[in-house]
Amino acid sequence: MGVAPKSGTLKPRPYARLLSMLSDQLIKNNTVALTELAKNSYDADASWVQIRVGNMDNFERDGLSDKEKPFVEIEDDGDGMSFETIRDSWMNPASPDKYKRRLKRKIKTRKGRVLQGEKGIGRYAVFQIGKKVEIFTRQRADGNKGGDEIKLITDLSGYSEGLLEHKKLKHPAEPLYLDQIESRYFIRDDAQFIKPGTISIEGKRLSRKTHGTLIRISELNYKWTLTNVRRVREILSRLQSPFGKKDFDVSIVFESEEIPTFEDFDLLEVLDEALLQMTGDVGKMGICEYSLSRGTRKERKRLDLIEHLKQDAVPENREHFFDKGDNRPRKPQCGPFQFKFYVYDLETMTDPKLKSYIKEHRLYIYRDNIRVYPYGDPDNDWMKLDIYRGLVRASYYFSNDQLIGYVDISSERNPGLRDKTNREGLLEQGTAYEDLRLLTLSALNFLHTEYQTEKLKATKKAKRHKERKSELYLQTERVEQSIRSLDRHLKKAKDDKGRKLITRLTDEYVKERNIYRRQIEIVEDLAGVGIAVDATSHDLMLMMNRANERMKEIQAILRSGDPDLDRLRDKADALEGLITSISANLSGIQPL
Structure with missing residues (x-):
C-alpha cells in the first residue's frame, strides 16, 4: 500500500x-x-x-x-x-x-x-x-x-x-x-x-x-x-x-x-348502518368544523380540539399542547387534516358476521387517497385506545372494535408527517405525529360523549317501553284506577267514613308498591353489574388474545437469526401496554 x-x-x-x-x-x-x-x-x-x-x-x-x-x-x-x-x-x-x-x-x-x-x-x-x-x-x-x-x-x-x-x-x-x-x-x-x-x-x-x-x-x-x-x-x-x-x-x-376480496359486505352499506357519523375538517390551529349525524338528524358546529383535550382522562394528553408555565397552547405542527368516523353499538347487533366485519376495520390514515401502513391493521392501536381503556377506565374511551373511519392528510398540507424509511408508519420525530394523534383523540372523545348520550336515551326509552309493557305495571295501573273510581263513588254518596278508609288503604298500597319497585331496581342494578363484568371479560379476552399474538410475533423475531431490534422493541412495547391494560381491567371489576 x-x-x-x-x-x-x-x-x-x-x-x-x-x-x-x-x-x-x-x-x-x-x-x-x-x-x-x-x-x-x-x-x-x-x-x-x-x-x-x-x-x-x-x-x-x-x-x-x-x-x-x-x-x-x-x-x-x-x-x-x-x-x-x-x-x-x-x-x-x-x-x-x-x-x-x-x-x-x-x-x-x-x-x-x-x-x-x-x-x-x-x-x-x-x-x-x-x-x-x-x-x-x-x-x-x-x-x-x-x-x-x-x-x-x-x-x-x-x-x-x-x-x-x-x-x-x-x-x-x-x-x-x-x-x-x-x-x-x-x-x-x-x-x-x-x-x-x-x-x-x-x-x-x-x-x-x-x-x-x-x-x-x-x-x-x-x-x-x-x-x-x-x-x-x-x-x-x-x-x-x-x-x-x-x-x-x-x-x-x-x-x-x-383471488377475490372475500368481503361478505359492501363497506359503504355498512357505513350507513352506523349509530353515529362524524365528519370533521381540522384547521391549522386545531379548530374543527364538524357535522354530526344521528340517523336522519344532522348538526353542524365548531369544536376547539385543543381546549376539549383538557377533559381527557390521561394527564400527559391534557398537557400536550401547553408548555410549562404557559397557559396559551402552542400551534399544532401536524397541519390541517380531515376525518370521518363511524360508531357502532355492537351490544345490540344480532348478526355475528356483520359484527366480525366491523371488528376487522379500524381507523385508517390515508395520504392523498393512498393508505399509510400499518394504521388500520386489526392489531394496530395507533390511537392507544386499548391502552387508555386499561389504564383509566374502559367506559371512558371507545373500543377499537366499534369504530370504522379514517384520517385524511396530504403531502402538501402536512409536510411534517413523513413516512419512515422502512414504510412502517409515520416518523415520530418532533411533535407532528403526536399532534395529529391527540387532535384525533380529542375528536373521538367528543364523539364518545355524544355516543354515551345516545346510548342513555336509547336505554331510558327501552326501559319505559318495557315498564309499559310489563304485567306488573299494567296490574298496578288497574289497581290504582279502581281505587280512584271507588273514591269518586264514595264522594258522590257523601260517605266520609268510607273515604277515610279508602285513603288509609291507598297509603298502605303506595308503601307496598314502592317497596316492590325498590326491590326491582336492586335486581336491575345487579343485572347491570353482571353486564359490566361481562363487557370487561370480553375486553380481557380480546386483550389476552392480542397479548398472545404479540408474544408469538416476538418469538418469531427472536428465532429469525437476525432480529430487527426496532421491530422487536415495538412489539415488546405493545405487549407491555396490553399487560398493563389487563391488570387495570381486573382491578376495575374487583370491587364488584
Whole structure:
C-alpha cells in the first residue's frame, strides 16, 4: 500500500451490498414490497395493476427451465418508462426525480394523482422478493400509443450472500462495488409482452394497452402460499381509500386463479348502518368544523380540539399542547387534516358476521387517497385506545372494535408527517405525529360523549317501553284506577267514613308498591353489574388474545437469526401496554 498524499479529495463509492440492505432491511416482507411496487404503478397513472404468483410447487427444485421456475409478476397499464428513466432513475438508488418534482410543487401526474414516492428506494422492493428481475416496459407516447419495448435484466443469483463477490470465483476477491453490478438491456420495436390483448381484472375483462410495465421476478427468496397471497389481497384491497371513488384496481392471481376480496359486505352499506357519523375538517390551529349525524338528524358546529383535550382522562394528553408555565397552547405542527368516523353499538347487533366485519376495520390514515401502513391493521392501536381503556377506565374511551373511519392528510398540507424509511408508519420525530394523534383523540372523545348520550336515551326509552309493557305495571295501573273510581263513588254518596278508609288503604298500597319497585331496581342494578363484568371479560379476552399474538410475533423475531431490534422493541412495547391494560381491567371489576 502506497503512502497517502498529504492532501486531496475522496469520493464515496458504495459497495454492492447496499442493494441487499435496501431490500432486506428497509422492506420488511413481501407484502410491503408488493405494496411499494403497486404504488409505483399508481404513480405511473395505471388504471390497474395485476400481481401474479405461480409455479410454487417447483420451489427449490433444480434443473428447471425459465418457464418452470417459481415467479412473481407485477403488470400495469401505466405510462411506462423511457430508456432515460431506466438509466437515470431506476438504476440509481435514492434517485431525486420525484423529490425534485416535490420541491417544484409539480407533484401531480397526468391524471391529477399526487405522487407517492420520493425517496427513490421503493423499487428495490423487487430484490426482497427474488434475485432475478426482468423488466419489460413501453412508454406512453402521443396518441396514447406505446413506443419501443425496453427489456432490462438484473440477475443477482450469481453473486454470494450480501453481494460481496461472484460465486464462480475460486479465490476470494475484493468486495464488489455497486457500480460493478451490471444489468443488460434490449430495445425492440416489435413488442413481446406489452401489446394488445385482454386481461381479467377483479372479474372484468379489460383490453390491454400498448403501454405499461411488466416486472417478472424469479429465483425467489421465499415460497408463497395461498394464505400469503390472500393476506396480500386483503391489504392491497384497501390501498386506495375505500371511503370514496376509486380509479385504481388491484388484482391478485395465484396459480392462474384470480383471488377475490372475500368481503361478505359492501363497506359503504355498512357505513350507513352506523349509530353515529362524524365528519370533521381540522384547521391549522386545531379548530374543527364538524357535522354530526344521528340517523336522519344532522348538526353542524365548531369544536376547539385543543381546549376539549383538557377533559381527557390521561394527564400527559391534557398537557400536550401547553408548555410549562404557559397557559396559551402552542400551534399544532401536524397541519390541517380531515376525518370521518363511524360508531357502532355492537351490544345490540344480532348478526355475528356483520359484527366480525366491523371488528376487522379500524381507523385508517390515508395520504392523498393512498393508505399509510400499518394504521388500520386489526392489531394496530395507533390511537392507544386499548391502552387508555386499561389504564383509566374502559367506559371512558371507545373500543377499537366499534369504530370504522379514517384520517385524511396530504403531502402538501402536512409536510411534517413523513413516512419512515422502512414504510412502517409515520416518523415520530418532533411533535407532528403526536399532534395529529391527540387532535384525533380529542375528536373521538367528543364523539364518545355524544355516543354515551345516545346510548342513555336509547336505554331510558327501552326501559319505559318495557315498564309499559310489563304485567306488573299494567296490574298496578288497574289497581290504582279502581281505587280512584271507588273514591269518586264514595264522594258522590257523601260517605266520609268510607273515604277515610279508602285513603288509609291507598297509603298502605303506595308503601307496598314502592317497596316492590325498590326491590326491582336492586335486581336491575345487579343485572347491570353482571353486564359490566361481562363487557370487561370480553375486553380481557380480546386483550389476552392480542397479548398472545404479540408474544408469538416476538418469538418469531427472536428465532429469525437476525432480529430487527426496532421491530422487536415495538412489539415488546405493545405487549407491555396490553399487560398493563389487563391488570387495570381486573382491578376495575374487583370491587364488584
